[in-house]
Amino acid sequence: MNEALRWIQERHGKDNVIAAIIHRDEKTPHLSAYVVPKDPDTGRLNCRRFLGGAKALNEMQTDFARVVGRPVGLERGIEGSKATHTKLKTYYGALERDAPEHKNLTPADLEPQVLKKGIFTRVVEDPEQVAKRISQTVQQHYEPAVQSATVARTATKRAKEDRESLKQLQSRLEPLVKALRDIPT
Numbered sequence: 001m002n003e004a005l006r007w008i009q010e011r012h013g014k015d016n017v018i019a020a021i022i023h024r025d026e027k028t029p030h031l032s033a034y035v036v037p038k039d040p041d042t043g044r045l046n047c048r049r050f051l052g053g054a055k056a057l058n059e060m061q062t063d064f065a066r067v068v069g070r071p072v073g074l075e076r077g078i079e080g081s082k083a084t085h086t087k088l089k090t091y092y093g094a095l096e097r098d099a100p101e102h103k104n105l106t107p108a109d110l111e112p113q114v115l116k117k118g119i120f121t122r123v124v125e126d127p128e129q130v131a132k133r134i135s136q137t138v139q140q141h142y143e144p145a146v147q148s149a150t151v152a153r154t155a156t157k158r159a160k161e162d163r164e165s166l167k168q169l170q171s172r173l174e175p176l177v178k179a180l181r182d183i184p185t
Contacts, residue, residue, distance in 0.1 A: 003068045008033050011060070012050060013040065027162075073168070091151055103141040109134065 005020050012035045019034040039046035051057060058079065065076030112125040113133070125133065 003071070004031050004064075005033065007064060007068050008035065011063075012037070086151070086154075090147070103138055105134065109137075 005017075008020070009017050016036050016038050017033055018036055021032050023030050023032060035050070037045055037047040037050040039049050051060075062076055062079070065074065068074075069076065110130065112127075112130050114122050114124050115129075116123040
């Protein structure tokens with residue numbers, strides 16, 4: 001966290017960083033820094049100079065990853081990613097949900113349905129419409145299971161990353177613990 005704070009102070013000016021707090025209220029500790037965007041040339045507040053739009057923010061993220069993240073084995077997020085985040089309610093709902101029973105299709109499900117019925121005419125689904133209807137039915141039925149599998153896959157990946165992180169931290173901590181054991185009480 002010291003490297004992150006040093007990067008922020010170098011980027012925005014040490015006098016502009018009025019507070020920095022490490023939060024351990026979530027699974028991953030994180031740093032919140034409060035920076036006053038004071039322009040050194042004019043002495044006035046100037047957020048645009050600090051942030052400078054999407055391109056400058058992208059460059060700032062890349063620089064932070066290079067200077068602070070890379071030395072400790074972190075990689076920069078995917079540039080331009082359109083990643084979507086799962087809402088907590090959806091995430092925990094998927095964990096609690098039971099797997100659905102298998103969907104059994106009947107011959108009647110496969111028959112083209114009547115779309116429009118007139119006195120002398122009737123319009124029925126063509127094979128493409130039948131396939132689309134059946135696919136939608138199956139997808140809707142299994143959507144909760146797909147969500148649960150996605151949540152489980154994400155949790156498994158995160159657990160693996162956490163185990164690796166723990167191993168790295170333990171190996172870094174081991175010499176310190178050993179040195180402390182040798183100090184007489």
